[in-house]
Amino acid sequence: MTAATPTARSAPRGPTLRARFGRAVPYLLLAPGLIWLVLFYVIPAVQMFTYSISTGTLETGFTMTFGLDAYATAIDRFGKQFLNSILYGGLATFFTLAIGFPVAYTIAFRGGRYKNLILFLVIAPFFTSFLIRTISWKILLGDEGPLLAPLKHVLHVLPGNFSILNTAVAQVAGLTYNFLPFMILPLYVALEKIDVRLIEAAEDLYADRRAAFRRVTLPLALPGVFAGSLLTFIPAMGDYINADLLGNPSTRMIGNVIQNRLLLQNDYPVGSALSFILMAGILVAVAVYARALGTEQLTG
Amino acid sequence: MIDRDERETPGLSRRRFLQGSAMAGFAAFLAACTGTKTGASTPPSTAASASAPAAASASVEPTASVAATPKVVTGPLKFANWPAYIDLAGKAGDEGVYAPGSSPSLEEFKKQFKVDVDYEEKIGDNSAFVETIKPALVGKLPTGWDLVVLTDWMASKIVANGWAEKIDQANVPNCVANIRDALKGSSWDATNDYHYPWQSGMTGIGFNAKTLKANNIKEPTKIADLWNIPSDKVTFLSEARDTFGLVLLKLGVNADGATTTPEQLQQAAADIQPLVDGGLRFTGNEYLQDFGQKKVWAAFVWSGDLASSGGPDDKFVFPEEGTLIWTDNMLIPKGAANKYTAELMMNYVYDPKVAALLEAYIYYVSPVKGADAELKKLDASTEGNPLLFPTPDVIAKQHNFQALSDDNEKVLNDLYAKLAGN
Numbered sequence: 001m002t003a004a005t006p007t008a009r010s011a012p013r014g015p016t017l018r019a020r021f022g023r024a025v026p027y028l029l030l031a032p033g034l035i036w037l038v039l040f041y042v043i044p045a046v047q048m049f050t051y052s053i054s055t056g057t058l059e060t061g062f063t064m065t066f067g068l069d070a071y072a073t074a075i076d077r078f079g080k081q082f083l084n085s086i087l088y089g090g091l092a093t094f095f096t097l098a099i100g101f102p103v104a105y106t107i108a109f110r111g112g113r114y115k116n117l118i119l120f121l122v123i124a125p126f127f128t129s130f131l132i133r134t135i136s137w138k139i140l141l142g143d144e145g146p147l148l149a150p151l152k153h154v155l156h157v158l159p160g161n162f163s164i165l166n167t168a169v170a171q172v173a174g175l176t177y178n179f180l181p182f183m184i185l186p187l188y189v190a191l192e193k194i195d196v197r198l199i200e201a202a203e204d205l206y207a208d209r210r211a212a213f214r215r216v217t218l219p220l221a222l223p224g225v226f227a228g229s230l231l232t233f234i235p236a237m238g239d240y241i242n243a244d245l246l247g248n249p250s251t252r253m254i255g256n257v258i259q260n261r262l263l264l265q266n267d268y269p270v271g272s273a274l275s276f277i278l279m280a281g282i283l284v285a286v287a288v289y290a291r292a293l294g295t296e297q298l299t300g
Numbered sequence: 301m302i303d304r305d306e307r308e309t310p311g312l313s314r315r316r317f318l319q320g321s322a323m324a325g326f327a328a329f330l331a332a333c334t335g336t337k338t339g340a341s342t343p344p345s346t347a348a349s350a351s352a353p354a355a356a357s358a359s360v361e362p363t364a365s366v367a368a369t370p371k372v373v374t375g376p377l378k379f380a381n382w383p384a385y386i387d388l389a390g391k392a393g394d395e396g397v398y399a400p401g402s403s404p405s406l407e408e409f410k411k412q413f414k415v416d417v418d419y420e421e422k423i424g425d426n427s428a429f430v431e432t433i434k435p436a437l438v439g440k441l442p443t444g445w446d447l448v449v450l451t452d453w454m455a456s457k458i459v460a461n462g463w464a465e466k467i468d469q470a471n472v473p474n475c476v477a478n479i480r481d482a483l484k485g486s487s488w489d490a491t492n493d494y495h496y497p498w499q500s501g502m503t504g505i506g507f508n509a510k511t512l513k514a515n516n517i518k519e520p521t522k523i524a525d526l527w528n529i530p531s532d533k534v535t536f537l538s539e540a541r542d543t544f545g546l547v548l549l550k551l552g553v554n555a556d557g558a559t560t561t562p563e564q565l566q567q568a569a570a571d572i573q574p575l576v577d578g579g580l581r582f583t584g585n586e587y588l589q590d591f592g593q594k595k596v597w598a599a600f601v602w603s604g605d606l607a608s609s610g611g612p613d614d615k616f617v618f619p620e621e622g623t624l625i626w627t628d629n630m631l632i633p634k635g636a637a638n639k640y641t642a643e644l645m646m647n648y649v650y651d652p653k654v655a656a657l658l659e660a661y662i663y664y665v666s667p668v669k670g671a672d673a674e675l676k677k678l679d680a681s682t683e684g685n686p687l688l689f690p691t692p693d694v695i696a697k698q699h700n701f702q703a704l705s706d707d708n709e710k711v712l713n714d715l716y717a718k719l720a721g722n
Contacts, residue, residue: 058438059461081721144594160515161530165595166581248532249576252721260722263431265713 045279052272062268070273078257078274082281085253088168089237092175096183096232097225099176104187104224108194122184130178134245137174141165141246166248174242179235183228190224191217226293234282254278370640371471376416377641379447380429382628383421383585384609385499387661396588396609397421405657409648415641424584425538426454433633437463442635446642449498452702453541455629456488464494465632471643472496474650478669483627487703495629496646497667499604499658502623502690502698503542506587506601510613511594522620523550526598532579533597535587536572540716542624543582544568545701546600549621557703562711569715582720603687604663616687622697627667663687 018025027034052070056062075082107118125133139145141164144152151158164170194217202212240255247253254274261271384396392402398421401407406417423429430450433443437458450458458464469476475496483497484490505520512519517529523546526534536543545555547568553560572580583590588605590596591614603623606614630649632642648654655666656674660682666672676683686694704712 058434139593142593142595161533163532163595166532166579248579248581249719249721250579257722260717260720264427264722265717266431266434 048272048275051268052270052276054269056269057266058268059266070269071277073270074273074277078254081252081254081257082277084243084251085237085255085278088172088175088243088251088253089233089239091172092179092236093183093229093233095172095176096180097229100180100183100187100228101221101225104184104191107184107188108191109196119185119188122181126181131241133178134174134241137170137177138165138245141170141173165246168247168251171242171247171251174246175236175239178239178242179232182231182235186227186231187221187224190221190227194220222293226289230286230289234286237282238278373413373415373641373644374638375641376418377447377638377645378445378636379417379419379642379645380422380445381419381449381498382423383588384605385421385449385628385662385664386419387658393661405649405654408654409645412648413641413644417645421585423449424586426451428538428584430454430458437461437634440635442637443633445633446636446638447645448631448633449628450631451539451626451628452486452488453704455495455631456486456703458631458633459489459494463634465634465636465639465642466493467496467632467646468640468643471640472647472650474647478650478652478655480667480669483667495631496650498628498630498649499662499664500625500627500667501664502603502618502625502694503537503546503600504603504623505598505617505619506591506606506610507598507615507617508591508594508596508611508613509615511597515597517597519615519617520598520619521617523547524621526600527575529598530578531575532581533595534575535581535583535590535596535599536575537587537600538582538584538720540712541626541701541704542602543572543600543716544712545624545699546619546621547571548701549619549624549699552621555622555624555699555701557701557708560701560704560708562708565708565711565715569719572719576719576721582716607663607687608661618686618694618697622699623694624701625698626700626702659688665690 021028050064051062053066053068054062054064055067055069103122107115107122111118140147142148143163143165145165148158148162148164152160152162164173198216198220199212202216203209207215237253238255238258240253240259243251243253243256258271258274258278261267261274265271383398386398386403387393387405388396388398388402389404390402392399398419400419403419406419409415410417429448433445433448436443469492475492479492479496483500484492486492486495489495505523505526507520509519511533512529518525520526520529544565548555548560548564551564551567551571553564553567583599585602585605587596587599587601588609590599591606591610601616603616606616630646632639636642649658650668652668652670652674655668655671656678659666659671659675660679663685665688666675672689675688682688690698
């Protein structure tokens with residue numbers, strides 16, 4: 001559209017754009033993203049906030065009362081589920097990091113020509129639906145499933161009533177499994193970028209392999225750790241499928257409560273308040289985390 | 301207690317028998333359930349159709365206020381029902397899960413009316429299902445379903461909110477003629493303007509005899525016995541009425557929706573809480589999968605499910621303290637695209653022969669007069685089965701915990717949500 005005249009065509013594109021639209025150019029370029037954000041984030045968030053300070057139901061309609069009752073209920077009654085979310089989300093993040101780092105490290109430094117194949121294998125489970133994968137764990141971890149049945153009836157190392165399914169262990173395992181690729185991929189990208197000559201230089205300067213790892217590889221991998229833990233922790237914290245399928249009523253997370261309030265109890269005010277608290281909590285947590293690790297260094 | 305073996309003739313299983321009889325003798329009587337008022341759009345049926353429904357249709361007075369539904373069969377009929385609630389044959393019958401083409405009665409309906417039926421086992425819990433269609437109902441939009449099956453308490457709300465289409469009684473002569481007297485005159489839709497019962501059933505205890513034996517636990521005979529089984533091997537129902545009703549019976553409280561007090565509900569919740577702490581879960585119809593995977597040893601279940609879709613060691617028992625009785629009802633959600641076809645389906649399943657075919661598989665209590673006699677003809681082993689024909693002893697201890705005051709319902713929902721961690 002900028003190349004409307006023959007003279008314009010010969011000129012470089014940038015200045016022409018600027019000449020025609022002036023200072024609006026950056027905003028125009030940002031427009032698609034901004035419109036998307038406004039439509040699908042800002043407006044729903046505002047709407048959710050108005051629900052949270054209203055009373056009423058879907059049938060009777062909502063009246064804005066500007067009361068904070070919903071927030072009081074949310075914090076008062078569902079503290080346990082918030083704590084569960086933080087605990088299980090945190091544990092899942094820790095385990096994905098513990099499992100994912102060696103994997104990413106191996107792919108980046110030892111993968112050789114199999115790099116792409118291994119990366120593909122990491123993502124391959126995603127070709128199956130999230131739900132199916134989680135439901136499959138119900139079968140795998142079942143009381144008489146392929147894991148426990150041999151331990152119970154062949155090796156006799158477990159008592160007959162032992163179970164993993166519908167405990168916190170199964171739930172954290174499910175979260176860890178489901179979010180593992182979200183940890184491995186950013187870690188891989190960060191590790192892959194590391195210039196091997198830096199590690200060689202460290203060794204030349206009398207660092208043993210451990211020190212080289214600690215002083216060179218690890219700090220350079222931190223952006224990956226940061227991105228990976230955010231990508232894991234945030235969705236894991238809000239997840240409700242794993243708790244629903246693999247947990248029990250005592251291990252419910254905040255996502256379960258939100259789902260239940262909005263979809264089953266038709267309690268939009270409390271459901272919205274809970275969502276808002278969760279969102280605010282995550283924002284604060286991310287801010288603290290970024291500050292602690294130093295954003296400049298991480299994103300730069 | 302119902303033993304699976306009691307009702308199956310050795311060598312000729314019930315399902316095998318059904319498949320045979322369904323295919324062979326079926327065509328003759330099915331014509332009867334067409335009804336005579338289906339008009340020109342109904343495919344020409346055999347001569348048998350002329351005689352059978354004549355008596356039924358004679359008594360029908362079309363209600364003046366109903367806008368006449370165009371009598372054109374349209375489809376596909378979108379039919380949402382509960383799992384283990386339709387007759388199945390073949391592989392689907394053995395697995396207990398509906399697959400398209402696996403239900404002889406639905407196949408015959410399709411053939412007879414030349415219309416497709418999209419039957420889905422979508423409802424495992426009244427609230428969970430209704431919440432999926434509520435936004436559409438509130439917004440006066442079609443829900444996407446033409447026929448849904450909901451329990452009394454939920455069905456009454458749907459009707460009270462004006463979310464059900466009024467049934468054109470002229471299109472359902474079988475229903476008018478054959479509904480059992482005991483089911484007539486419900487408090488919420490006395491003249492069946494909006495609903496016809498699908499099945500009645502009872503809530504009691506299900507257990508896996510083999511697993512209990514392996515762990516040296518006595519088979520439960522009363523509700524209280526479930527407190528002696530490891531709680532993480534027990535499930536209660538996410539239908540709060542069922543769970544709380546049975547626990548009230550356990551506590552010696554008369555589980556009657558009209559007389560229950562919030563304090564009694566509190567007591568019941570307090571009685572359940574220790575089990576939740578020990579790992580008790582609440583499920584809808586998914587308990588069938590839990591039984592299949594030996595995940596659960598004993599549970600609150602609905603009467604027919606384990607007989608139709610459970611394993612050979614899965615048994616149902618009427619608890620000594622009593623059972624809860626309820627009825628699930630067919631409703632046409634407001635704005636249904638294929639209302640006339642839905643009415644045809646209602647009429648179809650109220651033919652005693654079709655009703656018997658359903659009963660012989662699903663083991664619930666039929667709302668259809670004359671289904672009993674047909675059932676005995678179809679499968680003699682069903683005679684005396686208390687799931688299908690509750691004995692006077694069982695009936696004496698049936699409680700109806702469906703109708704609760706708004707306040708009680710609020711208390712109940714809240715107590716249940718707390719127990720379930722929501």
